[in-house]
Amino acid sequence: MSNPALSNNPALNGKTLTADELRRIYEQPAAQTQRPGVDTPAAEASYGGIQHPPVAPSDKPMTYENTISKTVMLFVIVLAFGAVGWFMPALALPAAIIGLVLGLVNSFKKQPSVPLIVLYAVFQGVFLGGISGIFESQWSGIVSQAIIGTLAVFATVLILFRNGKVRTSPKMNKIFMVAIFGYLAFSLVNVVLMLTGVNQDPWGMRSGPLGVAIGALAVLLASYSLVMDFELIQNGVKNRVPEKWAWSAAFGLMVTLIWLYVEILRILAILRGD
Numbered sequence: 001m002s003n004p005a006l007s008n009n010p011a012l013n014g015k016t017l018t019a020d021e022l023r024r025i026y027e028q029p030a031a032q033t034q035r036p037g038v039d040t041p042a043a044e045a046s047y048g049g050i051q052h053p054p055v056a057p058s059d060k061p062m063t064y065e066n067t068i069s070k071t072v073m074l075f076v077i078v079l080a081f082g083a084v085g086w087f088m089p090a091l092a093l094p095a096a097i098i099g100l101v102l103g104l105v106n107s108f109k110k111q112p113s114v115p116l117i118v119l120y121a122v123f124q125g126v127f128l129g130g131i132s133g134i135f136e137s138q139w140s141g142i143v144s145q146a147i148i149g150t151l152a153v154f155a156t157v158l159i160l161f162r163n164g165k166v167r168t169s170p171k172m173n174k175i176f177m178v179a180i181f182g183y184l185a186f187s188l189v190n191v192v193l194m195l196t197g198v199n200q201d202p203w204g205m206r207s208g209p210l211g212v213a214i215g216a217l218a219v220l221l222a223s224y225s226l227v228m229d230f231e232l233i234q235n236g237v238k239n240r241v242p243e244k245w246a247w248s249a250a251f252g253l254m255v256t257l258i259w260l261y262v263e264i265l266r267i268l269a270i271l272r273g274d
Helices: 019-026 064-087 089-108 114-138 142-162 170-195 208-238 245-272
Strands: 032-035 038-041
Touching: 064 089, 064 114, 064 208, 064 245, 089 114, 089 245, 114 142, 114 245, 142 208, 142 245, 170 208, 208 245
Parallel strands: none
Antiparallel strands: 032 038
C-alpha cells in the first residue's frame, strides 16, 4: 500500500515547491541553474515549459529508470529468498513477523534506508516462498495462477494510469483510508478468533462467499494503492528529488504487489477449497 514515507513527503505528494522548501526538505543548498535566456532559481526556472526544481550538484535526481532498476533488484531478492521459503516452509511464520516489523519501520522512516529495505525483501521472500509452497502442495497450479492474476492487475492499472484514465482524488483517498482501516480491523479480529480457537475454520471468518467478497475488496484497495504509488513516483521524477527516494518508491511498490499477490492467492484457495 502507499508508503507514508512517500505520501507525507511534499516533493512526492504533488505539492509545488520552491527552492527554499526543497532545501529544507533535503537539507541541501538551493541550487541555481542557468539556461539560455533564463537566470532564476532552478525551482522557479522554466525551460521549454517544464519546471525544473533544484537538485544538489552532488546528487542525481530520481528517474523512472533508476526507480524501475531498484524495483527489479528488490523483486530478484524476493524471488531468490522465496526459494529458501519454498523448501523450508517452517520459516514462513517467523519471516512474516520480522517482515511486518521491517515494513512498519521502513514505512515511517523519514529517510529511506537501503539495508532495511533490502532486509524487508529478504524476509518477505522467505514468507512468500513458504506460503506459496504450502498452497501449491494443496492445490496444484495455484501459485502460477496467483502470479498471472497479480501481473494482470498491475499491468491493467499501469496502462490505465499511463492513459490518464485513473487518478487519485482527496475524496477517494479518504474513502480508501476508511476502507483500509476497516479491512485491517476485520483481519485482526479474524486472526484473534482463529488463534483463540473461537473459529476453527482454516480461513476463520474469511471462508465461503464472505471470504471471496473480502478478498475482492482487498484487491480493489491494492489496485487503488498502486495508483497512489504511481502518482508518488511521477511527482518524485517531476520534482527531481534525490535518487535515494527511488528506493522508497521501489519499497512502496513491493509492499503493494506482495499484498496483492497474497490476496489473490487466498481468493483462489477459497474458490478451489472444499
